[in-house]
Amino acid sequence: MTIYVALLRAVNVGGTGxxxxxxxxxLCEEAGFIDVRTYIASGNVVFESKLARRAAQAALESRLExxxxxPVGVLIRTGKEMADVLHANPFSDEAPxxxxxxxxxxxxxxxTLEHMTGQGNEKVALGKQEIYVHYGEGMANSKLKIPAAKTGTARNINTIATxxxxxxQ
Known part of the structure; x- marks a missing residue:
């Protein structure tokens, strides 16, 4: 059994999805996942499965659709990969x-960095399969656009840590 973290894209954000x-x-339990737990209402779910990553992703995506x-975008990481994302945060001295x-x-x-537009005081760094962004004044007023992030989904460091x-566990 593998512990996975599924991150759904555009769920319960801004009145959509x-x-x-x-x-x-x-839906996760119908897919055969066990020990299913969701975290906050923005599409975060931790579960165990015998399925390989892509098979688990496909099973969840088909049920969500x-x-x-x-279609609802789903990105999956193993528990270890999620911990690695947390530990690789290049802005660990900044507000999580x-x-x-x-x-x-x-x-x-x-x-990726060359094609960004609207950058103000944001700091941006590339990870293995992530783009890290520190929004010095918060996301609400940021004009930063990262075309490479269009199909991704963002989580703040507090959520990633949880x-x-x-x-x-």
Whole structure:
């Protein structure tokens, strides 16, 4: 059995993609996942499965699409990978609620930083399959655009720390 952390894209954010966490747990259990736990209402779920990562991702995506009537992006990391993301945070001296990791399906393109626009006081660094951003004045007023992050999903360091802790139990 492998412990996975699934991060759903665009769920319960800004009035779009409504998905009650009770439904997310039910869908995960229907997929055969065990010890399913959701964290806050933004599409974070920790579970165990016998399935390989891509198979677990496909099982969850198909159930979510049937539920929502449209594709819902899912990114999956193992518990160890989630802990690695937390420990690799290049902005660990900054406020964790203003620092995010944008999770991607693969490594960020080498030219990611060159194609950003609207950067103010944000700090940006590339990880293995993540883009780290520290929003010095918060995300709400940021004009930063990162084209390579378009299909990713962001979580702040506090959320990542909790998910990594849950996945380690």
């Amino acid at each position: 409504k998905l009650p966490m009770t439904e997310l747990r039910r 049937a539920y929502a009537g449209k 609620n203003r620092t995010v990791a944008i999770f991607l399906d693969g490594p960020p393109p080498a030219d 998910l990594a802790e849950w996945a380690a």
